[in-house]
Amino acid sequence: MQYLRLSVLCALTVITTPLDSTATPFPPNWNHMHTKHRWNAIPGKWESIGQPPVGTTIDLSIALRPHREHALADAIHEVSNPKHPKHALCFILPPTHVTLLRSRYGAYLSKEQVAKLVAPHPYTLKLVETWLRHHGVSPSNVSTSHGGNWLTVTGVPVSTANELLGASYQLYRYAGTNETILRTVGYALPVALHVHVQTVAPTTYFGSPLTPRERPRGHRGRAVAALSTRGGLVTPSFLRRLYNSATYQPVATHQNTIGVTGFQGQYVGDEDLEKFMRLFRSDARNPTFLVIDINDSGYDPKMPGSEANLDMQYTQGIAWPTPHVFYSIGGLAEEFIPDSFTPVNTNEPYLRWLDTMIRQEDIPQTISTSYGGNEQTFPPDYAKSVCELFGQLGARGVSMLFASGDSGVGGGDCKKNDGSGVVEFQPLFPATCTCGCEFSPLTSSTQAQIPVAHHPATHFAGPWVTSVGGTMGRPEVAAPFSTGGFSNVFKRPGYQTDAVLGFFQQLGSQHSGLYNASSRGSPDVSAQAVRFAIVLNDGVARTSGTSCSAPVVAGIVSLLNDYQLSMNRPVLGFLNPWLYGTASQGFNDITSGSNPGCGTDGFSAVPGWDPVTGLGTPDFQRLLERLPIPIPTPIPTN
Template sequence: MIALSLLVASLAGLSSAAASTHRLKERVAEPRNWIRLSAAPADQIIPLRIALPQLRFDELERQLYEVSDPDHPRYGQHLSKAEVETLVAPHPDSLGVVNAWLASHGLEEDDLERTPAQDWVTVRVPVALAEEMLATKYHAWQHADGGDVILRTTSYSLPAHVHDHVELVHPTTFFGHTRALRTTFRFSEVQDPPVPVSSEKILIPGSGITVDPSCNTTITVTCLKELYNAIGFQASAHNGNQIAVTGYLEQFANIQDLQTFYSQQRPDALNSSFKTVLINGGLNNQSAAEAGAEANLDTQFAFGLTFPTPATFFSTGGRPPFIPDIGTPTKSDTNEPYTKFLDFILAQNNIPQVISTSYGDDEQTVPIAFARRVCAGFAQLGARGTSLTFSSGDGGVGDGDPNPATQTCLTNDGRNATRFITGFPATCPFVTAVGATINVPEIAVDFSGGGFSDFFARPAYQHAAVTRFLDGLAPGTFAGLFNASGRAIPDVSAEGDKFGIIIGGQSFHIGGTSASSPTFAGFVSLLNSARLSAGKRPLGFLNPLLYSANVAATFNDITVGNNPGCGTEGFNATVGWDAITGLGTPDFGKLLSIVG
């Protein structure tokens, strides 16, 4: 690549000339809650990820639905890694144009990193070169909460002849604030003195299922197995089944805490563990002081439910570490972490059949082109036979703030209009969004995220269920606050509060849809274990199956509760699908009788 000192000097007078040959690719309003700091240092190294159009993605999507539809002859016949890569590979013309454009800036093949399908190319360049390539100006921006500092721009352009051959460039206009989706955690020994409870089992109406009354105080692995009708089922350790959870933002899953958890809740799993895979500079800090609440919750319950199924924790780096007053060129990897995870997992030949994620952004903070491209990555995993569960969010119909009274719920497009705010990636139609319930018998918990996407249209698989819900709303309900034709979330739900976990050797209670996603994922993995042991294929992309009439009827319908936010009472739980608990919570025994 061009020598850095010569490059910066040669680019000093080129920005205006470059702009004249470029055409605007994307522009966003200055984001709320972000503060523009100084101009980015010219010699700061920035990794540019360039997405080339995926030539046959429509064909991939068609085949994804065929192999995921229980009524289709191809159901369960998932695609191979090579087949998926063929369908998402860019056109040779796009490769040629982009290669020539990069070469015109001194970037040769040795400077490029490509995904196996060649649909993404990454180059690490000084800010000065990125600005010249994109006819833009980068600044450091800091979130108003005093947290992340990132390098971003509010618009960028591409040469006219390159425009149709590049879908997006990142990092540019993405001002997301990825967070773990949890509401509260508290030190149980201090805040939860022993409360006498009845010794009589709680009978779940209409089911014959009984649950220990202690489950209204602390949710355990046994509580979930009782409530969701899985007592007595034993997963296999040897049939090829795997489960995984993802970790971001320096969330470390502590193995000693897992052992303590197992000693209390799953004694037969004691001395077993999980595999940790490090991605993009991810770490595996096992200090008790660094044990992550989110990471421990995910691993303890997902893996506690599914033992002895082989389990993996993916620790992905990517929290932006740029510090303007240091300006070290080697510390500016500002990429949002999902893309790094997708790069890694899609390149693997053997991937887990279930992966749970408890992180997300407000959908409106994610550029729509970027959201669609990440969603397309999840579609590739589904086509290969992996079920993806995501937490639906912890702000009710609001903007992620767990306190409805302080939610602003304003659009960030410059209009500052009041709007219900959904979360991404939960709104991607190729993942299963999981909301939250509480108590035994279950009701909807008020923080459970639910609503309708402004980016993705409602998929056919949920049309009937969601239409019935919308038809049941009084005319004019929340008019203008949501997109009634958008992809609706959540799809399903599971318990999401009072989970007893271990963090740093101490007992805590934790709650949030971040508990619900690994819980639901755990029961999906148990279903996969039964299927694989019977010589069947894994379930893969779940939603067409879940919304099918005979499967939807097996769910425990939640009809009490609402998810307030944005100055409203939010949506109500109702008979059938609703925008707080989805189809309801799983009955493993009934599901097993259909898909096992």
């Protein structure tokens, strides 16, 4: 079948609800505080080392509730689901000027349109600014960020932060390291602000240093010769054959871009990348990438890291010559050694990067991230707010790939960190983020405090990311470390219902009580994750983990986007509605292996989706055949 290729311009109008500017709320009582979040004990292996030095300041980020609470979630559904019934007006470019009606799928939003969807009500802004002024915070220290629904408050004395938030900030150090942070085990807000403020950071998010993947082991000289033997190392040529992409040559390189994130002081070695491509992708010439330094990461290509090298080498190995961007992000995940000028580290791992991304006009269509932490180490309000920032990228047509993790159904003793001692499987965040909203009714006191046009809710909208698990061998089986399971924060989206219920029918009562059966399942897809060849410090080494899988799948998604662009179609954007629909038959189903952890044998890979390997591993050619094709149709005249 041949399709008529049309150059179309889709008119996407963002309609905002009129704001009620006549509201006259009761004067708030700033001393009437209610807890926002509190740990029962200091999380994990962190230990208090006392009060910060006198005069220490902290920068606070305050997430405000959007005026239209679920507008962003609705928009992402409409532009990301090929079968969504909503339509957008399109106009064929001159000389015909014919108006058509096209599915809204692929009609991604601009930065400005997203900003309108997430904007807080003017009353919310006014109320929060009044609260800050009440505590002596100068307006000159307050600015908007993250698309307009966050406030950044700089240079706040810790004593003032304690008063603002009913907190007790202290210095904490992770056991056995020099990593020092300024945090509080609990914080509160005035009751009048609870329906306006989603979260404040940094407060109770401690996290933990990300565990390094399997340490690269040197294989200088003899390793290259051993690659062709059975049981040799995984290379781009092996993966391109295995996943059926070897014959595809990218052509839309002037439009398509792929991004790779780097935290923890991880940098890409230029010379290592050149050698890697020379050894394992010999047809590639002059592999390059743009570096964007965020939050003073100290990027230094002469100090390459195994994680950064792995991620860049394998996205390049799959998607070359597609242009690449490496985001080198400083912050909490980076080792921190305090000095007299900067005694504490108050940075969060994702907020600075997301603020930079949201401000950009042009963003890579595919982004790979191989970092995460146990979901329970992220306060729920903080996790949801960060997820909504990822959602802003999804609404703009970005496919976000996250490694699912390397600890099976959970590492360590898997006890809940609420002091209860209860054991439960431990999924990783942000890989668990997803969509779905849950609304709570307004109380009479709330109604008296806020304009009717503003609809506060308990919001579970997420960034709409795609989680990538791990496999190994040929034929492929589940890698035993592939983290998978079910979120304890995010609800299960509708597009995943049939797949998850099909798994539960096979699971039966096994592991009952150790997971949340009503929530989002992870991973979504998977790829090879064991014995990857990389070049590090000019030597060939090997490494394993789902941090190998994520860049592989990201590379394949980037090739699919390349094809879409070459055919004048929209890129894939948020992938999951398509993956769990038409594309589900484009994956190799993995039915063997399991992901033990938490003192159990974990979940097993079974026919269909499972929380070890997701839908399976990609077959590029089969996915090409299932790509969505939005077809404009004339608007009826009657």
